[in-house]
């Protein structure tokens with residue numbers, strides 16, 4: 001057998017490993033250079049920096065605020081340049097391309113259509129432009145040797161009052177590129193039950209939704225999202241650890257009723273470690289609840305949340321986890337299979353992705369240590 005050290009995935013192997021992403025915001029993942037260009041083209045003069053490198057740093061620093069509310073303020077600039085059809089197509093195409101280049105084989109990318117109406121687009125035009133961009137990005141990825149499938153999640157903003165309308169939109173575009181629904185925005189003061197009508201509508205339509213809950217607010221938010229609203233998954237959900245008691249010596253662990261329910265029912269948790277560090281939902285990678293929840297075998301998935309604001313990617317999230325928790329390829333595969341199991345795709349397609357793409361991909365990576373590297377490998 002190989003030693004533990006040689007068994008740890010390298011950064012390059014992590015990038016090549018097939019990955020599944022369920023929680024990524026379209027307006028949180030723009031390339032800085034694209035923001036600069038779109039601002040110039042569309043006449044937006046509110047950017048804090050016009051040099052793309054400085055702008056990238058500005059987003060990371062401004063988002064690193066320790067508060068979700070301050071973190072969310074940075075989205076004003078990305079949304080400002082995503083108000084035309086062409087801009088939305090471009091941003092969506094680049095998103096799919098960037099994810100594919102990072103080894104993501106399946107992604108659900110979310111955005112709030114209601115935030116892209118300032119220049120006269122209708123909700124339908126927004127959805128169609130983003131879908132067109134995703135299809136274009138998938139084609140470009142394929143042309144450069146990567147395969148990715150991208151589905152859209154339509155988000156309603158929790159402080160606003162358009163959730164039912166957006167849920168109906170998600171239902172109308174079901175099977176046409178939209179795979180589900182979500183609510184996002186400031187959590188404290190905006191409980192998920194404010195939008196109960198939207199969730200009840202989607203349930204009657206046999207549709208899928210996830211809810212941002214248990215990020216900036218604790219157990220009541222998770223409880224409402226699951227037991228009142230009926231969420232299929234939880235965006236973040238890290239505060240579920242408030243319902244788990246660990247003995248001082250780290251030995252005994254006791255789950256409360258809600259934590260037991262989440263684990264027993266295999267409710268998928270969309271973990272976004274770097275984002276949680278920035279908003280103050282977790283103090284450090286080492287102390288991030290993902291470590292404990294992984295040991296307790298909750299159904300965890302690894303996600304980026306906002307690649308621009310967090311200066312991250314799926315590979316980088318896994319690099320941090322490998323470094324912190326010494327996760328192996330088996331752990332990576334476990335998270336990835338969990339992601340695919342929890343996707344809002346039909347069951348047969350999820351199974352095929354697991355058996356025909358994910359498992360063979362990890363088997364190949366795990367076998368690499370058997371074959372000594374030769375000169376051909378450096379090509």
Ligand SMILES: O=c1[nH]cnc2c1ncn2[C@@H]1O[C@H](CO)[C@@H](O)[C@H]1O
Pocket residue numbers: 025026027028068072075079110111112115155184185186212215275305306
């Ligand atoms: O981690 C998060 N928690 C809550 N809301 C978020 C998070 N990241 C982004 N958004 C919000 O979702 C909107 C649609 O994509 C973004 O504009 C942002 O306001």
Ligand SMILES: [Zn+2]
Pocket residue numbers: 023025184212235305
């Ligand atoms: Zn999010």
